[in-house]
Amino acid sequence: MKKIFLFLLILNQFSVLSQTEKLYYFIEKDSLLGVKNQNGKIIIPAANTMDSFNYDGILKDEIKENLIFFWIVGKGQKVYDRKGNFLFVPYMLDAGFDDFNEGYMRFVENEKLGFANRNGVKVIPAQYNWVSTMNFGFAGYCNGCYFDYSKDDEHPSLVGGIWSYIDKNGVEIKPAEKRNHPKDFETENHKFIPYQFVYNKKEKQILDFFEKRKNQIIKIYKIDCLKKDLYFEIVEKPSDLEPFYKIKTFEICDQYFQGASETYDECKIFKVSADGKNFFVTYMDLVDHEKYSEYVERKIPVDEWIKKN
Numbered sequence: 001m002k003k004i005f006l007f008l009l010i011l012n013q014f015s016v017l018s019q020t021e022k023l024y025y026f027i028e029k030d031s032l033l034g035v036k037n038q039n040g041k042i043i044i045p046a047a048n049t050m051d052s053f054n055y056d057g058i059l060k061d062e063i064k065e066n067l068i069f070f071w072i073v074g075k076g077q078k079v080y081d082r083k084g085n086f087l088f089v090p091y092m093l094d095a096g097f098d099d100f101n102e103g104y105m106r107f108v109e110n111e112k113l114g115f116a117n118r119n120g121v122k123v124i125p126a127q128y129n130w131v132s133t134m135n136f137g138f139a140g141y142c143n144g145c146y147f148d149y150s151k152d153d154e155h156p157s158l159v160g161g162i163w164s165y166i167d168k169n170g171v172e173i174k175p176a177e178k179r180n181h182p183k184d185f186e187t188e189n190h191k192f193i194p195y196q197f198v199y200n201k202k203e204k205q206i207l208d209f210f211e212k213r214k215n216q217i218i219k220i221y222k223i224d225c226l227k228k229d230l231y232f233e234i235v236e237k238p239s240d241l242e243p244f245y246k247i248k249t250f251e252i253c254d255q256y257f258q259g260a261s262e263t264y265d266e267c268k269i270f271k272v273s274a275d276g277k278n279f280f281v282t283y284m285d286l287v288d289h290e291k292y293s294e295y296v297e298r299k300i301p302v303d304e305w306i307k308k309n
Helices: 002-020 201-211 214-221 302-308
Strands: 023-028 032-037 042-047 068-072 076-080 086-090 104-109 112-117 122-128 138-143 146-148 157-159 162-167 228-236 244-253 256-259 269-273 279-288 293-301
Touching (some): 023 042, 042 068, 201 269, 214 228, 214 244
Antiparallel strands (some): 023 032, 032 042, 076 086, 086 104, 112 122, 228 244, 244 256, 244 269
């Protein structure tokens, strides 16, 4: 019994140590970029990367992300975990790596696309020729489609194939012929994707906070049209990585439906503490260093932000 207790104690201490391990970028041979822990152990070997980093600025900053992105010359794009294990190849856009949307990002495997979460777990297998980002709890996909570069090399159109939709579990969604819920999403061919969100009592109370302030927020966003509305949906829940609920806004203006960009739209993503008592609006602030600049998330209490605006 004592041996079992001692083993569990050691295992627990190892778990705590692994969770608190600090990681940093390092430079080798003037230009090769890698990752070490606080003890100097190499986690990701130094490589020739195409990342547009100013090395002098990032070396002193601790890497706090759960996933580490590298673009290695001659080997392509790679995503690693904090132990240095290769996880997957990220989907690439013109601006760089695919962003997380509603807790999911796209990855590539055998020339097909799938979804991974913030822990690097492949939650939806790579089985689509193309798939959109997650938006309003679902994504559109096509199989058998391809990019037609004949008319536009820079912005080719997707043509052909079979198109449909999946939910956040990868289950195919069959659009209905009529609306069964006020928030069912109407497609271009006037069919309806069932409303995807389900909440418990605590989560409903969180959303009620925003519903009571909806008209004020609509004025701040300057949504000006005949038929206007604003939806608030919880798209991510508290985790070890982020101890907040993330609330995403969706603007409805006549026939126009727009989900907030979780990367670029200022003050259109909200965060709520895990206990459901502190409510914040977020924006990105460009922090200038002498040799390096980065965007840092800032939070403002929602009622303070409303009063100010």
